[in-house]
Amino acid sequence: MENRKGSVQVRGLWVDLAEFHLREINLDVAAGEYFVILGPTGGGKTVLLEAIAGLHQLRKGRILLDGEDVTGLPPEQRGIGFVYQDYMLFPHLSVAGNIAFGLELRRMDRQVIEERVTEMSQLLGIGHLMHRRPVTLSGGEQQRVALARALVVEPRLLLLDEPLSALDPGMREGLQRELGRLHRELGTTTIHVTHDFEEAVALGDRIAVVHEGRVVQVGSPEEIFRKPGSEFVARFVGVRNIFRGELHPGEDGYQTLSLNGIQIAVVTELSGRVHASIRPEDIVLSQEPLRSSARNSFRGRIVDIADRGVVVYVTVRVPGALRSDFICMITRRSLEEMGLREGLEVYTAFKASTVHVF
């Protein structure tokens, strides 16, 4: 087996195309890392991936793979797998033909090809589709075939260009978990481009935020949303409550999510270690415990009040919930009516159904 874990360094990369320009891009991706490039649609993220794969001429800059300078190498000699948002399966070949494409180019033995295609298709759960034509497949199936086709040649680096964006929401969640599982099982260094923050948080070891052809911040998902480095990142990421925790079966159709010492009731079909997000406007603040249908209620202390004009963000620290401050959005009017100030004890409440688990 080839080394599936290449490290990547991008040094001062400039690309000029008619519609897109990349400016002075620097990236360091460790071997085996799942690295997410996050940014608004149309920001040149696809061009960046294509440039790393060797599909565009650079104006300036170098690309190193495992420390080896590959800037001058044509794409076929780089050992970089590429998966496009809309799959780009070869329409004239069967699913098996698509997956075997790269192996056949390497003039491998028929039998070896067959074994590896079978093995890869089983890993991706598409074994039953081998003789179908790509046009007859659903989006999720097509994306699995595209992944199998890219992975079967054992690339040093896998590039995923918005791999989940073309899928409907149900499929998206499944395939997102699949990507995580594949990465754990194969360990291939992966660069994943997306405009979806939650996708980035769920999958990325680290995230690079790209804006107008430049990298504006690189860091762990937590760093990005807790300490946005610029106005743009703060706006793009938005104000959110994002937690990581473990799911346990609960009662009445609810599950319990334990995070850093507190338990939250949630509604989800997932299990195991997950992320959860709660929108600040979905959390209700009160000075007395509320009798309401909200399953989740916690007592805490106000540690910060951020005035944003009409609305105010109130940060409440719940004892025992490490690094899990709740940010709540209320109107300036209710802030004044309730007489909230820093240090005051309050109750937060939110419904289990408002917690998005991913």
Added chain:
Amino acid sequence: MRALFANKMRASFVVLGSLLILFIAWPLLRTVTASSPVLLWQTLLDEEVRDSIGLTFTASLVATVIAFVCGVPLAYLLARADFPGKWLVEGIIDVPIVVPHSAVGIALLMTLGRRTLLGQAFGLFGIKFVSAAPGIVAAMLFVSLSFLVNAAREGFEAVDPRLERVARTLGASPWQSFWRVSFPLAWRSILSGIILMWARGLSEFGAIVILAYHPMVAPVLLYERFESFGLNYSRPVATLMILICLATFVALRLTAGRKTESGE
């Protein structure tokens, strides 16, 4: 059928369109039915007729092969690359469609004639164009290559360049990605261009009659018999040609259609 006569406008369009169809079909039908099968059989036994039909088919085939070898790469470039002067190249490809074919004959005579540079250069290899089969091929190539190049270009334009890029990342060289991805996907268009060009070559008269009256291709033979012996004597040849061309055209269309249907 009902959709054709859905309202008065459509009904009148049907009448107008039918006039045109009739205008093509009626003369063809008249010619085909005018000669008795016995007469047609006798014409087919005429060695001069058979030779000229054979020559026509072969010459057009050779012209098509030449256009395929050079024209498919050109079509690919036109579909994929932007370069200065591209508009000029595209214009040149379309010129043969708009110039009178007899003028093409004169132009070719002036470049491939015995005393010209090219004519003498080819003469060294024993190839002459005037009054010879290579001249017929040259004339057919000139007047019909646009069909093949344009069809192939449209075929390549319909192939997403990202399919080629994926092929490259999977280890394909530019040649391999062309032969394994772009070409098979554009094949349907290319094939229809081949059929169109070949059929167009069969029917060429104007350029050939000036560059190479002899050996006679079928359209020239037909013209000569009409000039020398009149309508009655030339009609069976016309009938035969129309029938053969229609038959091959339909046969090729059908096989081309079927092949790509199962290939998709």
